[in-house]
Amino acid sequence: MEPEVEQKQSRTLAESISEGSVSAARKIMLAMHPAEIADALESLPPVQRRVLWNISDPEIDGEILMEVGDEVRESLVRDMDLEELVAATEQLDLDDLADFVQSLPEQLTAEVLAGMGRQDRERLEQVLAFPEDSAGGLMNMDVITVRGDVTLDVVLRYLRRRGEMPKQTDRLWVVDRYGRYLGELSLRLLLTHSTDTLVSDISLRRIEPLLAHTTQREVARTFEDFDLVSAPVVDDNNRLIGRITIDDVVDVIREEAEQSVMSMAGLNKEDDIFAPIFKSSRKRALWLGVNLLTALLASWVIAQFEGTLERVVTLAVLMSVVPSMGGIAGSQTLTLVIRGQALNQINKNNLRDLLTREVAIGLLNGVLWAVIMAALVWLWFGDKQIGMIIGAALIVNLVTAAYAGAMLPMIMKRLGIDPALAGGVALTTITDVVGLVAFLGLATLIL
Amino acid sequence: MEPEVEQKQSRTLAESISEGSVSAARKIMLAMHPAEIADALESLPPVQRRVLWNISDPEIDGEILMEVGDEVRESLVRDMDLEELVAATEQLDLDDLADFVQSLPEQLTAEVLAGMGRQDRERLEQVLAFPEDSAGGLMNMDVITVRGDVTLDVVLRYLRRRGEMPKQTDRLWVVDRYGRYLGELSLRLLLTHSTDTLVSDISLRRIEPLLAHTTQREVARTFEDFDLVSAPVVDDNNRLIGRITIDDVVDVIREEAEQSVMSMAGLNKEDDIFAPIFKSSRKRALWLGVNLLTALLASWVIAQFEGTLERVVTLAVLMSVVPSMGGIAGSQTLTLVIRGQALNQINKNNLRDLLTREVAIGLLNGVLWAVIMAALVWLWFGDKQIGMIIGAALIVNLVTAAYAGAMLPMIMKRLGIDPALAGGVALTTITDVVGLVAFLGLATLIL
Known part of the structure; x- marks a missing residue:
């Protein structure tokens, strides 16, 4: 059994495209998730693919680009001008952005970097310093840290004042005054313990933090063995520099598995079924x-x-x-x-x-x-x-x-x-x- | 690069076993996670495997059994008596328990079921009614539900009174008075909005709830496309009956990938490298x-x-x-x-x-x-x-x-x-x- 609904959706999308009814296609796409549009793009032959890409919502172009394979991405990026590329990068998480920038032709990379704001660029360069397939390359810097010597009440008020939390935040990180990793405070514990509890009383150290140069395979294994949703990444001095989330680990697992099947036939997992x-x-x-x-x-x-x-x-x-x-x-x-x-x-x-x-x-x-x-x-x-x-x-x-x-x-x-x-x-x-x-x-x- | 530390650990474990120094092995195992012990068991030839299994901590036997392949599990279960088996089942989540029971020889299944408490047995039978590879077979019943017409303050007090939340709880489920699924309230929103907000004001319906007979492949795709940590499962009347968590989905993805590599050589992913x-x-x-x-x-x-x-x-x-x-x-x-x-x-x-x-x-x-x-x-x-x-x-x-x-x-x-x-x-x-x-x-x- 296949996901019938989704299949039908992308089929009708493909049909509207080949019939040339752009407005119908636009309407269908409104209801689709970036990942679904990415699937549709990958399953379209070059001409139709270009049509669909041109009418897709620029607001989610960045997310769509992250969901397609390298070879398809190349073919899509070729149709974009610099301004569109920079706009697309603004929608991305840091780790996705790093992957994206690394997959661009070299000369474009420099231009895109130049088009970014200074703070973003500096953060990006920090992630780019690590190999793409290491913990450092997989991490985001959107960590929320707390100190161990405060009460949960302080943490709760801090969070409410701070507002929105990054996706996949299932725990906060406890650090000392030098930013060194001490442990973690899960939202579950935060919500179920009395508000006058000290953070250090209920914070845990379930796993050793991941070093930035840990391989992605090892990261995946740690996530699988310990059923993690997010894990801390530290530098060689044990300073917390970022966190890795399960959604990126799932991609790693999927990609490694695909690569092993494809490489047996001398193929690459990023191959586009409609490459020239x-x-x-x-x-x-x-x-x-x-x-x-x-x-x-x-x-x-x-x-x-x-x-x-x-x-x-x-x-x-x-x-x-x-x-x-x-x-x-x-x-x-x-x-x-x-x-x-x-x-x-x-x-x-x-x-x-x-x-x-x-x-x-x-x-x-x-x-x-x-x-x-x-x-x-x-x-x-x-x-x-x-x-x-x-x-x-x-x-x-x-x-x-x-x-x-x-x-x-x-x-x-x-x-x-x-x-x-x-x-x-x-x-x-x-x-x-x-x-x-x-x-x-x-x-x-x-x- | 391989996870050196872990390798070394299981190597020393294997060495202590073959040298017959059981107490050394026991000491090493104390520091190991069930998943790591499972790896070690899988990499041991039959005789040493039995030795290791006999000295493993009965408290985590159930978790270890869930981490090994079917064929290895069979070989381990053969060495357990009914009492040990029933004790092992008590450590398992409902969905793992269902998988475990289904992998037992038929006559043992009945005995293990008979040895369980009535409430547990009834819940288990509900999950067993769904195919192992469907959303129903993957789900747990540990859902925390709230009503839409209460304030966050009420929810917060309810959670604190309720105490401990199940693992991988990243959101609560909003249902109507008949238990029908309405939407979800993420802990992130719960923690960052003012306490007098109504649940229904910030609850979302990001994805359609999964029907119990949805295939596991489709479940995995939904999790990947929407970067989910947990997802609701409903029956045909839209009543919330459980939730699926990302850790189980990761297992599905890993298993499907392995199966496709193994089946190309006419093998099965569950094959034990040290089977008779x-x-x-x-x-x-x-x-x-x-x-x-x-x-x-x-x-x-x-x-x-x-x-x-x-x-x-x-x-x-x-x-x-x-x-x-x-x-x-x-x-x-x-x-x-x-x-x-x-x-x-x-x-x-x-x-x-x-x-x-x-x-x-x-x-x-x-x-x-x-x-x-x-x-x-x-x-x-x-x-x-x-x-x-x-x-x-x-x-x-x-x-x-x-x-x-x-x-x-x-x-x-x-x-x-x-x-x-x-x-x-x-x-x-x-x-x-x-x-x-x-x-x-x-x-x-x-x-």
Whole structure:
């Protein structure tokens, strides 16, 4: 089941656009949330997308831009002039603004920064100093701080005088007179304790504050493990410099998950499904090229056995089965281990256990499918010998696949290569070569 | 960079366990959060896992059980007696409890239910009436409701008298005298407006309340689009029956993402990396069997061209290149379209645009790699004809791959099959067969 209402909405929107009835489209958009308009934009081909973007409400352009992928954003920004861009930045939270500015072409970045007010620019530059994927890059500076030695009554009066609180404020931060982080005071406790309680009596320190250079993956894990809505960020001197909120963490989680699926196919999570055809072709060609190299390597291996293939053409008919089964078995182990790494389940202590286990599974499945394949080949070609050969090759390849599937992610991680990106190709290269050499090599020796 | 501290903690824990120093392990665990202990349990081989589980603090057993995967949970529950199980359930939120009870073996479920207090059981049965993956299955019943016609002062006094608020309470729910949902009052507004304001003056209705049968995917989208911390759930008569909180939604997002990666390799997100070897072998064998069928189909196709292969053994050397490139190109389109479906980016209106685009990219890359391959084959084997043949076959197969990659997820979705699970196999079956028939067929006709 899909969100029917929303789908229908964006469908009618798309319909009004393609029918050219701009006023109808405008009316529909009024009822839509920026995130929904962003979805609609992403699902429109270039021409219609431009039409929709031109009629969208400038008041929410900034928010819409934050919701679309990098590549779509580029295509939208290209249609905006500087004034529109600066106006759009004014709607954004500091962390979103930093992401946005970083995704602009360099020359535009400088212009947008120059167009901003001084205070905003200084705050922005502070966030820009941290890597985009660190706690510092994710944080906002909209912290509300209180001191520990006042009563809740003082805090309540302060809040009411202060007026509006930033979104996702579920707790206030307790700091000392130097701005150093001491603990947190949740609104829940503030509302349920008697007003003459001291802040320090009910403030807590549930988690250690996040250091600004903590990675976003670690930030996400902390939020998930402790079910946080917001978390404090401190500098190296333990001074509170900002807070991270769950909505940004949800985006991190979603993006990391998408990236791991997309990178397995050599794609990028920010890819626009309606990017210019030449641009997409060029990007994908690279991945095809890498894979052509492994296919050619396999061909080269086969070529070493040309003589045997000429004698026994049945081998040519069957030779793709062994590499293919190895690839599948290996990718099962690979996927499991990559996930185990992401969840911190794998370490020096259990690596041997894991390896033993995977190789044992490879052996069991190797024997199972070896027997089945041998029987099938015997039935199909009436040739017991080739049946035995393919069976033996399957066992060799499935055990190799298990070993490679478990070790590759470890080795890649140590070398700083993303196993989700390169693991699959590396694995199939190994299973192709080992499978072909085992099958054709045994055949050459025996037949 | 990984969360070093945590890793180190669970490593020392694992070390103390394997060294048999139970008291050291106990001491380390005292400083750990249930989620961290769950990670440690998941990363331990069976024997050590049982040791750790036996010494873990019964007070948090329930929370730990909620954090581990289904398969690991089963292995832990097997070591608990009924009394321990009932004690564990007492620590859980209603929605977690429902998930937990549903994951128990059937006969245990009845016993655990019987061991619970009557009120708890009745509430639990209400949640159990909804599918696990619906808003009703995700919700808790710990809502705090207020009426619209009272002042904030009344609300504040009510909250203080009431005491403790449930976790993740960022807003109260405004209902009429029949318990029908009217709107929400955020704690932020409650704290910043003057105490004589009427609730109805500042209460909002940002989103439509979620119906109990809304799917969890739709719930997650609503939370993401509107940056929610909690959302109301109503029955068909608009009566407020519970609320969903962001921590549970984060779990949904994480799980869906994991599932899509795992199912591509025929695995399940709940799989335990240290499940018994036979059990894992059996599960994975099924996927290998499915893939063997497609490999055998490819072999059968090759067998139809045995005569040609016997004449020109070079074809055998090269024939795996065409299916392999088709598989890669197709999986790029497939991945993009499956993601587009998940993000609701694809609908009837843009399907034709998308298809045209993908086929055009396939054609462009087909031509590119056809020229390269033709040249390579000419250089390698000095055979212009085979070069032309493999080039033509590549173009045919890459265009087919694009078409299949775009259409398969559409067709599968209509048939109620998960494209992430079955799309890859179906696609490679097509690209294998089409690639081989194109290459060997053309060769048979021309050579």
